[in-house]
Amino acid sequence: MIGLRKPKIVILGAGYGGLMTATRLQKSLGVNEADITLVNKNDYHYETTWLHEASAGTLHHDRVRYPVENVIDRSKVNFVKGTVASIDREGKKVVLEEGEYPYDYLVVALGGESETFGIKGLKEYAYSITNVNSARQIREHIEYQFATYNTEEEKHEDRLTIVVGGAGFTGIEFLGELANRIPELCKEYDIDQNKVQVLCVEAAPSALPGFDPELVEYAVSLLERKGVEFRIGTAIKECTPEGIIVGKDDQEEEIKAGTVVWAAGVRGNSIIEASGFEAMRGRVKVDQFLRAPGHDDVFIIGDSSLVINEEINRPYPPTAQIAMQQGENVAKNISVLVRGQGEMQDFSFDNKGSVCSLGEDDAIGVVFGKKVVGTKASFMKKMVDNRALFMIGGPSLVMKKGKFKLL
Amino acid sequence: MIGLRKPKIVILGAGYGGLMTATRLQKSLGVNEADITLVNKNDYHYETTWLHEASAGTLHHDRVRYPVENVIDRSKVNFVKGTVASIDREGKKVVLEEGEYPYDYLVVALGGESETFGIKGLKEYAYSITNVNSARQIREHIEYQFATYNTEEEKHEDRLTIVVGGAGFTGIEFLGELANRIPELCKEYDIDQNKVQVLCVEAAPSALPGFDPELVEYAVSLLERKGVEFRIGTAIKECTPEGIIVGKDDQEEEIKAGTVVWAAGVRGNSIIEASGFEAMRGRVKVDQFLRAPGHDDVFIIGDSSLVINEEINRPYPPTAQIAMQQGENVAKNISVLVRGQGEMQDFSFDNKGSVCSLGEDDAIGVVFGKKVVGTKASFMKKMVDNRALFMIGGPSLVMKKGKFKLL
Numbered sequence: 001m002i003g004l005r006k007p008k009i010v011i012l013g014a015g016y017g018g019l020m021t022a023t024r025l026q027k028s029l030g031v032n033e034a035d036i037t038l039v040n041k042n043d044y045h046y047e048t049t050w051l052h053e054a055s056a057g058t059l060h061h062d063r064v065r066y067p068v069e070n071v072i073d074r075s076k077v078n079f080v081k082g083t084v085a086s087i088d089r090e091g092k093k094v095v096l097e098e099g100e101y102p103y104d105y106l107v108v109a110l111g112g113e114s115e116t117f118g119i120k121g122l123k124e125y126a127y128s129i130t131n132v133n134s135a136r137q138i139r140e141h142i143e144y145q146f147a148t149y150n151t152e153e154e155k156h157e158d159r160l161t162i163v164v165g166g167a168g169f170t171g172i173e174f175l176g177e178l179a180n181r182i183p184e185l186c187k188e189y190d191i192d193q194n195k196v197q198v199l200c201v202e203a204a205p206s207a208l209p210g211f212d213p214e215l216v217e218y219a220v221s222l223l224e225r226k227g228v229e230f231r232i233g234t235a236i237k238e239c240t241p242e243g244i245i246v247g248k249d250d251q252e253e254e255i256k257a258g259t260v261v262w263a264a265g266v267r268g269n270s271i272i273e274a275s276g277f278e279a280m281r282g283r284v285k286v287d288q289f290l291r292a293p294g295h296d297d298v299f300i301i302g303d304s305s306l307v308i309n310e311e312i313n314r315p316y317p318p319t320a321q322i323a324m325q326q327g328e329n330v331a332k333n334i335s336v337l338v339r340g341q342g343e344m345q346d347f348s349f350d351n352k353g354s355v356c357s358l359g360e361d362d363a364i365g366v367v368f369g370k371k372v373v374g375t376k377a378s379f380m381k382k383m384v385d386n387r388a389l390f391m392i393g394g395p396s397l398v399m400k401k402g403k404f405k406l407l
Numbered sequence: 408m409i410g411l412r413k414p415k416i417v418i419l420g421a422g423y424g425g426l427m428t429a430t431r432l433q434k435s436l437g438v439n440e441a442d443i444t445l446v447n448k449n450d451y452h453y454e455t456t457w458l459h460e461a462s463a464g465t466l467h468h469d470r471v472r473y474p475v476e477n478v479i480d481r482s483k484v485n486f487v488k489g490t491v492a493s494i495d496r497e498g499k500k501v502v503l504e505e506g507e508y509p510y511d512y513l514v515v516a517l518g519g520e521s522e523t524f525g526i527k528g529l530k531e532y533a534y535s536i537t538n539v540n541s542a543r544q545i546r547e548h549i550e551y552q553f554a555t556y557n558t559e560e561e562k563h564e565d566r567l568t569i570v571v572g573g574a575g576f577t578g579i580e581f582l583g584e585l586a587n588r589i590p591e592l593c594k595e596y597d598i599d600q601n602k603v604q605v606l607c608v609e610a611a612p613s614a615l616p617g618f619d620p621e622l623v624e625y626a627v628s629l630l631e632r633k634g635v636e637f638r639i640g641t642a643i644k645e646c647t648p649e650g651i652i653v654g655k656d657d658q659e660e661e662i663k664a665g666t667v668v669w670a671a672g673v674r675g676n677s678i679i680e681a682s683g684f685e686a687m688r689g690r691v692k693v694d695q696f697l698r699a700p701g702h703d704d705v706f707i708i709g710d711s712s713l714v715i716n717e718e719i720n721r722p723y724p725p726t727a728q729i730a731m732q733q734g735e736n737v738a739k740n741i742s743v744l745v746r747g748q749g750e751m752q753d754f755s756f757d758n759k760g761s762v763c764s765l766g767e768d769d770a771i772g773v774v775f776g777k778k779v780v781g782t783k784a785s786f787m788k789k790m791v792d793n794r795a796l797f798m799i800g801g802p803s804l805v806m807k808k809g810k811f812k813l814l
Binding site for chain 1: 539544547548553555
């Protein structure tokens with residue numbers, strides 16, 4: 001049928017959600033059924049959940065990323081390397097810095113941003129574990145601090161102090177890597193390990209809020225044994241070029257630190273609000289098909305979407321696991337819409353559990369409802385990491401990028 | 408003979424000159440003939456002439472150093488890790504931060520310091536290739552600049568500009584390594600190599616003053632082909648946190664640069680002048696036995712000594728080669744003095760030539776009076792480097808630390 005226009009599907013972001021959508025769509029739809037375009041800032045995908053390793057320097061950043069080309073069938077998906085400026089909902093097009101892309105169906109999978117809760121100086125003076133660029137900057141910043149220490153006649157001990165803001169999932173995983181990395185750094189830069197201080201500041205009354213208290217205790221005492229000092233129930237009031245100012249029970253204290261890494265909190269992508277979607281901290285409360293309310297053609301998944309866990313009437317935390325399941329769901333539903341046959345399926349999150357690593361050889365977690373710690377949990381964590389690769393890129397990607405030092 | 412006091416020989420510094428003195432003395436003198444003490448700031452020796460590689464990041468800093476213990480016979484030489492505060496010439500003792508050491512014969516082999524010629528801001532804002540600490544700081548500083556570039560929304564291209572002050576031996580050798588390192592850094596940090604600028608500023612009317620013009624031409628055009636830009640006959644007027652201000656023919660120009668490495672000029676050690684020795688830029692014009700004028704018990708060798716090349720009536724430049732020959736001469740003469748028999752020998756420098764490397768695989772030089780370039784010169788350079796190891800630590804040190812990628 002000459003003149004019949006193929007529907008245009010545009011996917012924004014090649015993270016867990018976006019790549020899952022793209023790889024599932026390229027399988028389910030034929031070349032003649034739709035035009036699929038995937039837009040991403042970089043020509044590579046990175047494993048957000050591995051960035052704490054690249055940041056600490058325990059895993060090279062090239063190990064946490066792979067070219068989008070590796071998993072995309074370019075005969076079916078048009079890949080555009082570009083930066084999204086805004087989404088024109090009325091005009092049904094995406095505005096990139098490099099041009100415009102009209103869509104019939106849009107999948108917004110742009111990922112989250114660091115949430116600084118308006119804390120003064122955090123944006124300017126703290127590092128955050130956000131992407132490959134920021135991860136290797138953290139790695140190099142810490143190395144530079146250590147390298148500089150011995151060049152100074154008057155020693156600045158605070159160069160060797162690293163503050164991690166937040167004892168949530170990312171904060172704890174980063175601390176686990178850091179604790180393993182510090183002895184290596186001390187050897188590399190001829191530094192007495194006793195002079196190094198690693199400090200975790202958490203405003204909540206406990207580390208890893210939401211995790212089983214027994215597991216939290218395991219994690220905290222393991223990290224403490226490795227030299228991490230915790231300040232729980234302590235809020236960062238301000239970040240300065242010299243360190244941080246913390247507050248607890250109306251008392252303020254300055255902690256000097258050469259490195260401050262903010263690892264507490266993710267918000268939705270700023271493009272969401274900039275494009276006029278109604279959102280809470282950048283996250284859109286999507287409908288049962290993961291669509292933005294009032295927009296039958298816009299699906300939002302991953303860190304910028306908000307899905308309520310009915311059991312506890314609170315949002316699911318943004319994870320790779322949920323983003324990937326959302327991607328699968330959206331791919332199915334868009335196929336239904338494109339073909340005009342079948343029925344869309346509601347999204348429901350199948351929580352397989354979560355494992356929080358504590359360095360290469362230890363972890364804590366709940367998997368299929370069971371608590372695990374130690375090497376067993378660490379093994380599970382690597383399986384989880386390899387599974388994400390497998391789901392998106394199949395066995396060949398696991399071979400290329402997988403974690404095989406399993407025990 | 409009970410009560411006969413053994414003369415105390417104190418050697419300050421475990422560089423080329425100091426280690427040569429110590430290893431030769433431990434061979435020539437018996438345990439009962441003298442007490443030998445070697446004082447050094449670090450418990451390791453480093454190859455000053457390889458620091459440009461560690462600074463560029465082309466050779467790990469652990470490859471350019473080895474423990475002093477490796478080459479010292481501890482039954483004959485007492486090694487003290489300590490920092491010299493001053494030399495008490497009247498009291499015939501060395502004052503360390505950690506205590507005092509009386510001497511009958513003193514060998515000052517403390518090495519040189521960076522000469523900044525009073526240029527404003529150089530001490531504060533420029534790096535210098537001085538020791539292991541400063542070398543790895545330069546390496547990490549450059550890496551941090553490259554790592555930071557991609558994290559910034561507004562790109563600061565000058566982060567990728569590296570200024571090398573001085574086109575003398577060290578400057579040119581550093582540029583050679585840097586030119587090889589830049590493509591690796593660009594790969595590591597996802598940076599377009601065209602954005603990187605490496606600039607060499609030299610006040611003299613030519614690069615490598617004193618070298619054969621044909622060889623200089625070879626070096627400069629090779630480095631230019633690899634992307635280095637030369638500003639010859641251009642003086643650095645000031646160094647600022649943002650870069651440098653240069654002057655040529657009454658014109659001033661600001662060059663913004665994330666990294667400024669000052670590689671132009673060595674002066675004698677500040678301990679020399681602080682201890683009241685008469686000196687020119689920290690260098691003492693020693694007598695024919697390498698003694699400080701008026702001090703029969705103080706030998707000064709290496710970068711803090713000044714020996715005139717009678718042929719051209721100018722001082723020999725400070726090199727590892729001359730320092731090692733001085734160390735040998737001093738060891739012989741101290742043996743003569745300790746034993747009270749034989750005659751002291753005048754020092755005379757036997758110039759075997761010099762090779763200036765241009766990266767791992769190229770070099771220029773004059774060896775035994777013959778000009779060499781290219782792989783042949785590069786091979787010679789590695790032989791020179793290995794020879795220094797051999798002279799001080801014998802074949803086992805060459806095996807441990809030698810450069811074997813000879814072709």
